[in-house]
Amino acid sequence: MTRLLGIETSCDETSAAVLEGAGDAVTLCAQVILSQDVHRVFGGVVPELASRAHLTALVPVVERALADARTDGAPEIDAVAVTNAPGLVGALLVGVCFGKAFAYARGVPVVGVHHMEGHLFATSLEHPGAVPPFTALLVSGGHTLLLDVEAWGRYRHLGATRDDAAGEAFDKVAKLLGFPYPGGPPIERAAAEGDPARYRFTRPMLHANQRPEDPGFYDVSFSGLKTAVLLAARDAGDLERERAHLARGFQDALIATLVEKTYRAAREHGRTRVVLGGGVACNRALVAAMRERLAALGATVYAPSARLATDNAAMIARAGLFHLERGARASLDLNAFASAPIPGLITE
Ligand code: KG4
Numbered sequence: 001m002t003r004l005l006g007i008e009t010s011c012d013e014t015s016a017a018v019l020e021g022a023g024d025a026v027t028l029c030a031q032v033i034l035s036q037d038v039h040r041v042f043g044g045v046v047p048e049l050a051s052r053a054h055l056t057a058l059v060p061v062v063e064r065a066l067a068d069a070r071t072d073g074a075p076e077i078d079a080v081a082v083t084n085a086p087g088l089v090g091a092l093l094v095g096v097c098f099g100k101a102f103a104y105a106r107g108v109p110v111v112g113v114h115h116m117e118g119h120l121f122a123t124s125l126e127h128p129g130a131v132p133p134f135t136a137l138l139v140s141g142g143h144t145l146l147l148d149v150e151a152w153g154r155y156r157h158l159g160a161t162r163d164d165a166a167g168e169a170f171d172k173v174a175k176l177l178g179f180p181y182p183g184g185p186p187i188e189r190a191a192a193e194g195d196p197a198r199y200r201f202t203r204p205m206l207h208a209n210q211r212p213e214d215p216g217f218y219d220v221s222f223s224g225l226k227t228a229v230l231l232a233a234r235d236a237g238d239l240e241r242e243r244a245h246l247a248r249g250f251q252d253a254l255i256a257t258l259v260e261k262t263y264r265a266a267r268e269h270g271r272t273r274v275v276l277g278g279g280v281a282c283n284r285a286l287v288a289a290m291r292e293r294l295a296a297l298g299a300t301v302y303a304p305s306a307r308l309a310t311d312n313a314a315m316i317a318r319a320g321l322f323h324l325e326r327g328a329r330a331s332l333d334l335n336a337f338a339s340a341p342i343p344g345l346i347t348e
Pocket residue numbers: 011139140141142143166167168170171182183184185188278279280281282283284309310311
């Protein structure tokens with residue numbers, strides 16, 4: 001049994017968590033997530049401000065998590081897991097430097113964790129069934145990834161976005177419709193009031209006769225949809241009156257594509273479990289549509305609750321535990337990288 005401190009600072013959430021256990025039998029003892037609100041006035045994350053906010057917040061966030069995890073006496077921490085890629089490099093460095101210093105001071109090992117692998121593990125923290133083999137759809141602000149997960153650490157890359165990530169599409173469409181940042185939640189709320197028949201945008205990258213060997217079979221793309229919404233908004237006249245309908249048309253098209261691509265992935269690989277992750281997995285309409293479509297395969301869809309869908313340190317600790325158990329140890333020159341492929345990709 002290992003007790004880990006997880007640290008996540010790749011974007012605009014400063015988070016620390018204490019997780020203990022072995023393999024998939026883990027307990028989340030404490031988690032603190034501090035969302036930086038300084039970016040709201042700019043309508044998007046400002047990297048330099050994110051780094052500075054992590055610097056101020058990280059020590060108290062870790063102290064709070066350690067204090068919350070305390071059962072009797074000081075919590076023993078056996079290892080540290082910290083996100084070191086991908087993300088904003090200045091923001092990542094704050095977590096990486098802190099994690100290494102903490103580990104060095106306590107004489108415990110540290111491991112670097114790939115942020116998207118963290119998202120892959122997140123759902124299993126609250127759904128014991130969300131373990132391999134499964135089809136994974138990771139939809140966040142920076143990434144959209146469709147993977148076949150044979151086992152933890154063995155991932156087959158099936159598809160990705162060719163331009164905007166799903167969350168980025170929500171954020172950009174929100175901006176052009178006049179909703180605040182981050183755009184996912186206000187679009188979802190507005191879409192619930194919108195008329196689905198008013199704007200029916202083309203479903204991106206979906207053609208009836210696509211075959212698994214076609215390059216576009218699993219990939220997605222949202223920039224054309226974003227432009228279609230922009231043009232429709234310009235023609236709409238009274239944007240105030242049309243906003244909810246436009247939000248609905250956009251969300252329906254994006255969801256239809258994500259659901260169909262995930263359905264194809266599960267069908268082609270004979271998976272009966274589908275795991276969603278990333279901030280966009282908070283979207284109830286996406287989860288409902290996914291469940292409805294995947295029921296045709298008799299597949300169960302697992303979606304994380306909001307605190308594990310958006311960026312958090314618990315998922316980093318869980319992915320870090322997996323690597324520690326396999327013997328991984330980072331040296332004290334562990335660095336941060338803005339981009340890096342998810343580890344464990346099957347290449348043949
Ligand atoms: O995973 P995450 O917290 O951060 C990244 O790693 O990027 O994802 C943030 C993204 C944002 O783009 C946000 O608009 C989106 O998740 N999001 C949503 C919803 N809640 C958050 N998108 C759609 N519907 C939601 N309810």
